[in-house]
Amino acid sequence: MAALPPLSRRHFLGAAGALGAAAAVGASGGASAESGAGGSDVIPIGWGQLGSYPGTDAAGKRVTTILAGSSRYLIGPWYAGMYTRYLPDGYLDLKGTDERAIRLPAMAAVAAATALATGTYDPRTLSAANATIRARNLIRTLAARHRANNPDTTTRWGNTWQSALWAYYAALAGWLLWDELDATDRDHLAAMLIWEADRLTTGNDVFLIGTGGEQLYMTRRDGSVVTPGDSKAEEDNWSAAALSLAAVMLPDHPNAARWTRRNIELLLAAAACPADLAGDETINGIRLSTWLQGTNIADDGTLENHARLHPLYMVAFDQSLYQGFVFGLAGRPAPRAALHNINRTYGALVDLPFALPDGGTSPIYRENSAEIYYPEGNDWGTHFPFYFGNFDLLVSLAGQDAGIDPAAAKWERLHNEDQLRLMSRFTDGRTYGDSAENTYYGREHRIGAMAGQAYLSLYLARNARGNLLRWS
Template sequence: MSDPPALSRRRLLGAAGSLGLAGAFGAGATGTALAADGQGVVPVNWPALGSYSGADAAGTRVTAVLAGSARYLIGPWYAATYTHYLPDGHIDLRGTDERAVRLPAMAAVAAATALVTDVYDPRTLSAANATVRTRNLIRTLAARHLANNPDPGTRWGGGWQTALWAYYTALAGWLFWDRLDTTAQGHLVAMLVWEADRLTTGDGVHLIGTGGDQLYMTRRDGTVVTPGDSKAEEDNWSAAALSLAAAMMPCHPHTARWTRRNIELLLAAAARPADLTSGRRINGIRPASWLQGTNIADDGTLENHARLHPLYMVAFDQSLYQGFVFGLANRAAPRAALHNIDRTYAALVDKPFPLPGGGTSPIYRVDSAEIHYPEGNDWGTHFPFYFGNFDLLVSLTGQDRGISPSAAVWEQRHNEAQLSLMARFPDGRTYGAAGENTYYGREHRVGVMAGQTYLTLFLARNETGDLLRWR
């Protein structure tokens, strides 16, 4: 796949360029700290964060993935999906379920990231038109959330996965903050606060309230609550919404509650049996006292969809993204986000599992980009970027110490395989046959991972030094 034109330009967040970013960021252009605006949000102070060229080897690969994916999502996919405005000026989401809400929210993150970092490839759609489309996604998604929308037929929110959808929408909105009007900004705040506040009603067993969804697959007494179905992914995507609310609105009266609950959910997500007797303390919490169960095995593996599932092991990428979320606010992320990541990564690289024809292999096949799924994969056959994305996050956060080959080696293998998939198509997409990845949001999933990993790279390999910090 040929490099998009944007790759030849220096990427400086907040710098003047074809998108006119310096004017858009107003007070941020001085490099001074920004105060909260009328919505209580502290915008990202881009110029104060320095710059990232994207010229390192891993950066070149991730940039190509993001540029291609954003070009496809905000170009052909958007044009085929949203054909007209509704009478209220919003696009028609055509539903309130995951397909109608999560997919455009993921597309918005990919497009917003590419546009504000000058990674966007305008070869088939101008940056100005891409900006209009991205803004349409953000403002419509926020307006349709139940915090802002009384119509039960068109509103979303308050569901099992909606904290994640709100996180994606609000993240895209925060990146695009000064390109949104005050109405859209207000809707984003109301949406994120509503979802974050709902999560603070949970306790040490339940995600929300005192019944329903629980934090653990296995209780402290050994009872398996949800056989073959770890709660790790739900816990860390819910934590994501809390982390973003705390980073965006540090002076909000609920920030302390969001911060505490974020740490609790991060610890619960990666809880293993050994944590139930550990004497260590993490971010002020002693896991042995607070945890009421576990979600992963002591060896770092986990089960989902009734099988040991590597795709859900790398879903801990959501925990590691907290580094860039707090980094954009020039703050340290909670160390709880790193809890047991090294064990899960070691299980991917080093732990042997039986092969169907005899012998053994780790999940990461030796000297190969291929993945060994010990108990099969019910999602399809091609997922190189899911693993390459996680490899890079692990490398950037130093969670591969003592593991060989290193995460950087695996990142190269997996992300080169990802670029080979993309090279098959001229429009920037990744997938062809349905069996390669059966998830209906497969292109959007690649885009949202690429956006978040690029932002992590921007902070970790910044010209001013590593801006990823953990407290």
């Protein structure tokens, strides 16, 4: 579909009142009780300072098609089947407070908000105006139900192992559709993100939060294994995501410097390897050999999760690389820490040989093929081309495939063409059929969230005003 003119495409509804009674304000307040900060302190995206991105390059066409299809499915058939009523306070019934109830609509909101904000939304089965109403419903309900805004213990969420990631998704979607939110929605969104970011700044160089519980590393400096077969890389970098977004959206908040510092710490901890402990590298003001207290990846770039060497968790460093567009949307460079050891891990995907069951060896990326070799098996299913194609794209845009042959752009084409093949089996924009292909209950939402963030990365990197992905 043809892209709409930049920015004017963001104003589908005119006045906020056009959203109708169903989107009426359901609760008051929402500003951070401790800081007094609220939605008015958020710096909106300066779309007028960003150039356009037509998406006509080969990778752009692929990612645009993936995003358009996925967002159309999630905000269309999936939303319609999931949310059939409003509660008395005007919010959606999220049907719980667990990952299914919170993370899935937050990921769907990222996909829809990105497509709507950038003019890549496909309105063939649902108008952009109605899609905007639905996306706003998701965003405002998620924010209102967070514990920062919600005293009801039966319906509130937050302060859990994964809640910083959920807050990141919901806040990102809200930031993209900021013009469509009213003052209460904005206050709730800010309070939610501030609350989760502040929680993360209580940790140190060993613990994620406070001085006990979840740790930053699988393996300690002395070689003892804290969590056998369970790297902390993914948890560290998804927590860092919330910190990065808080620092960008609320740069004048009194805790912004703490969020910025903690973001860098978690990025470095996520990708720490044994060589870092013995080296002399300093990144964003942190000397690795003295601050790091453990490791999450091996020196060869591999990592373990679910008690196996797991390629799917190697490409989970996509969350680190997304920081490029988060900071780029604010006209700022992302921290160099987000790139730490990405080249090392990508090299392990492309070039490192692993034993085959019947003899011989193979790298994880099979030559001239979209097929992925899982040296110790894959407990999540059989089909994940976009997980890899998304990472390939980000690595290429960040220039982190230096010295690796074939280059990331070749693998992006192979993997994302296979993703498009999966999507071509359906008419509603979804990717998966049999759940055995991907056993995660949020499989379609994961595709949508990745597609939205991949597109935003392209939007910044291949912008009419030049490459706006920068690293300090």
